[in-house]
Amino acid sequence: MEIPKRIRDKIRHAAHTAGEIFYGMTIFDWLRGLRQQRGEIERLFVLITFGDIVGLPILPPYYSLRLLPYVIPSLNRWKRSLLRERDLTDLAQLIEGVD
Amino acid sequence: MNAIVVLVIGALGIGLGYGWYARRIDRDIVQPDPKKATPAKMYMDGVDFTPASRNVLFGYQFKSIAALGPIGGPIVAAQWGWLPALLWIILGTFFIGWVQDYASIIVPMRSEGDTFGALSYKLISPRARSILLIFIYLYLLLIMGAFGQVIGVLFLSKPAVPFGILSVILMGLLAGQMTYKWKQDIILTTVITVVVAFFGIWLGQTGFISGIFEGLNNALGAGGVKIFWPIVTMIICYLGAVLPIWRWAQPTNYVSFWIIALGMLGGVIGMIIWHPSFGDFPAFTGWSVAGLGPLWPILFVTIACGAISGWHSLVSSSGTARQIEKETDALPVGGGAMFMEMALGVISLLTATAATGGWDAFKEVYASGKFGVFAVGLAAFLSHIGIPTSFGVPYGMVFLTIMGLTIMYLVVRFMRVASAEFLGDTIPALKNIHVGAIVALILSLIVIWTGVWQTIWVLFGGANQMMASLALLIVTLWLMSQGKKYAWTLWPGVFMYVTTIAALGYTGIKALMAAFAGTKVTGNIIAGVVALALIACALILGYDGGKALMRKGEAVPAK
Numbered sequence: 341m342e343i344p345k346r347i348r349d350k351i352r353h354a355a356h357t358a359g360e361i362f363y364g365m366t367i368f369d370w371l372r373g374l375r376q377q378r379g380e381i382e383r384l385f386v387l388i389t390f391g392d393i394v395g396l397p398i399l400p401p402y403y404s405l406r407l408l409p410y411v412i413p414s415l416n417r418w419k420r421s422l423l424r425e426r427d428l429t430d431l432a433q434l435i436e437g438v439d
Numbered sequence: 440m441n442a443i444v445v446l447v448i449g450a451l452g453i454g455l456g457y458g459w460y461a462r463r464i465d466r467d468i469v470q471p472d473p474k475k476a477t478p479a480k481m482y483m484d485g486v487d488f489t490p491a492s493r494n495v496l497f498g499y500q501f502k503s504i505a506a507l508g509p510i511g512g513p514i515v516a517a518q519w520g521w522l523p524a525l526l527w528i529i530l531g532t533f534f535i536g537w538v539q540d541y542a543s544i545i546v547p548m549r550s551e552g553d554t555f556g557a558l559s560y561k562l563i564s565p566r567a568r569s570i571l572l573i574f575i576y577l578y579l580l581l582i583m584g585a586f587g588q589v590i591g592v593l594f595l596s597k598p599a600v601p602f603g604i605l606s607v608i609l610m611g612l613l614a615g616q617m618t619y620k621w622k623q624d625i626i627l628t629t630v631i632t633v634v635v636a637f638f639g640i641w642l643g644q645t646g647f648i649s650g651i652f653e654g655l656n657n658a659l660g661a662g663g664v665k666i667f668w669p670i671v672t673m674i675i676c677y678l679g680a681v682l683p684i685w686r687w688a689q690p691t692n693y694v695s696f697w698i699i700a701l702g703m704l705g706g707v708i709g710m711i712i713w714h715p716s717f718g719d720f721p722a723f724t725g726w727s728v729a730g731l732g733p734l735w736p737i738l739f740v741t742i743a744c745g746a747i748s749g750w751h752s753l754v755s756s757s758g759t760a761r762q763i764e765k766e767t768d769a770l771p772v773g774g775g776a777m778f779m780e781m782a783l784g785v786i787s788l789l790t791a792t793a794a795t796g797g798w799d800a801f802k803e804v805y806a807s808g809k810f811g812v813f814a815v816g817l818a819a820f821l822s823h824i825g826i827p828t829s830f831g832v833p834y835g836m837v838f839l840t841i842m843g844l845t846i847m848y849l850v851v852r853f854m855r856v857a858s859a860e861f862l863g864d865t866i867p868a869l870k871n872i873h874v875g876a877i878v879a880l881i882l883s884l885i886v887i888w889t890g891v892w893q894t895i896w897v898l899f900g901g902a903n904q905m906m907a908s909l910a911l912l913i914v915t916l917w918l919m920s921q922g923k924k925y926a927w928t929l930w931p932g933v934f935m936y937v938t939t940i941a942a943l944g945y946t947g948i949k950a951l952m953a954a955f956a957g958t959k960v961t962g963n964i965i966a967g968v969v970a971l972a973l974i975a976c977a978l979i980l981g982y983d984g985g986k987a988l989m990r991k992g993e994a995v996p997a998k
Contacts, residue, residue, distance in 0.1 A: 357494050360492055360494035360498070361495070361498040362498060363498065364495035364496060364497060364498020364500075364502070365498035365499070365501065367693070368491070368498065368499050369499065373684065373685070375485055375489065376485070376486050376487075382485065383486065414484075417484050418484065420484070421487070425557065427556040428556065428575065428857055428860060429556030429571065429575070429756070429757055431757070431856060432554070432757045433503070433754055433757040433759075
């Protein structure tokens with residue numbers, strides 16, 4: 341006996357949802373940590389090549405013009421991310437499962 | 440009363456709370472717009488702001504907020520009888536808990552992704568942020584004291600436990616090595632490390648291994664055990680706090696997740712199969728409990744997480760709010776995870792009441808080891824799916840120990856960063872990670888060795904609930920500034936504020952009186968001073984908050 345398509349879709353949807361929740365509880369944090377590390381390295385790289393944009397007294401390297409087209413689309417995000425004021429409560433997310 | 444009836448009452452609480460009250464607030468007052476760009480999308484930088492699906496975030500949020508708090512609180516509070524504890528878990532979540540967690544996502548999400556530190560600075564006063572940081576530091580120190588006593592003094596000193604803990608930690612290290620260095624598949628890594636960790640827990644309770652630790656404990660003597668095992672706990676915390684996060688904290692937490700999740704799953708299945716009654720466990724034992732105090736206000740800080748927890752607001756604002764993809768996801772993620780935590784609190788209450796076998800059995804187990812009640816209850820549930828109690832009890836203890844340890848080293852990590860930030864310029868040595876970690880560990884050891892556990896637990900709940908009232912105040916101010924109805928956050932905030940000050944005052948005075956009477960002088964003086972410091976901060980906060988409310992009230996007509 342074949343299961344009707346409507347029920348099959350619902351089962352598939354429920355399994356997908358459960359899978360995502362499970363992923364969120366297990367390795368999502370690992371991947372997020374890696375993504376954050378990569379993001380921080382990229383942020384620093386843009387800082388050492390285009391730091392003059394935010395007033396950092398650096399001599400722009402010769403290849404910064406070649407990189408400019410790749411940096412332009414995310415320039416505003418980069419500036420905001422770099423200059424955003426931070427305090428200790430930013431770190432609260434690191435302590436998961438405290439209570 | 441039967442365990443299944445309590446589960447059904449809990450499910451009704453979730454159905455009504457989430458399905459009716461929370462949805463109504465979400466739809467009629469907050470009015471999220473799924474088309475509006477969230478900070479996660481607007482400021483996506485791959486570091487702090489990254490959108491994620493709501494199902495993934497639900498799992499992440501639940502894992503971030505649920506740990507020993509919802510397990511420990513109901514066990515301690517069961518001393519007033521099961522009814523007050525059950526009512527506070529359900530009604531606290533219904534009217535306050537989800538409100539705070541949900542609003543702690545909504546407000547930062549609509550305020551450019553600001554954390555509660557920045558929001559308290561902007562909405563209340565500059566010193567409100569400093570007070571929040573004091574709450575956080577004291578809260579974390581009290582966590583170290585409360586969890587450290589249970590883990591270091593009670594659990595690790597049981598001969599069947601240390602080998603299991605060692606296995607889980609070693610398998611955590613192996614998981615990190617396999618994933619990051621050997622580039623192995625995560626499923627293979629999980630299967631190997633989790634199976635070996637379980638084998639280690641089993642091996643730890645066998646006569647040969649537990650005999651070795653028993654011999655060690657005998658050689659140390661009763662006094663030596665209380666000094667040695669807390670030091671072992673602190674060494675584990677030190678390694679977790681100073682080693683790279685990928686090497687220790689992340690993979691150990693990952694392996695621990697499996698140990699804990701499988702235990703919880705087995706426990707719930709066992710409970711449903713067994714569906715025990717509460718026996719002679721009283722619904723209500725009286726208005727006051729010896730050693731703890733009166734039902735109001737102490738019960739309301741004894742069960743913090745599981746009903747309402749201020750720490751959730753910090754986690755939600757700094758982590759989850761910056762990953763929300765659509766505004767409409769805030770309710771299922773923030774509210775939904777809190778209602779799930781309520782379910783965890785109810786299950787924990789059942790391990791204390793239905794699973795222990797009655798009032799006398801509960802009192803006996805509680806007297807010998809506080810959270811040990813949970814281990815015994817879990818073992819009783821697991822025995823109904825074929826797992827022998829001889830393995831179930833040590834497993835329950837390893838379960839709780841590893842749950843506490845995984846938090847403690849992250850707490851030390853945070854404390855060393857906090858001390859470097861606060862005092863690094865005055866005392867440059869604190870900027871060194873080892874010095875910062877050792878200072879945090881020494882402070883923790885002092886609290887562990889000298890403190891009275893129930894007093895520390897109540898203060899821990901008090902600091903936590905004070906952060907909750909601060910979070911609710913910030914949300915109220917934000918709602919006022921937006922011209923939205925705010926009674927649903929204001930009155931829960933006022934209730935938490937008054938109750939917490941009363942609880943801290945009662946506990947602080949009691950601790951100081953005990954110190955003057957010559958009982959545990961150092962520990963009680965520390966507890967009394969911490970309580971008074973928290974009250975002083977709360978009063979300053981109340982003054983600044985009141986002024987901010989009046990400012991906003993004049994600018995916006997009351998609703």
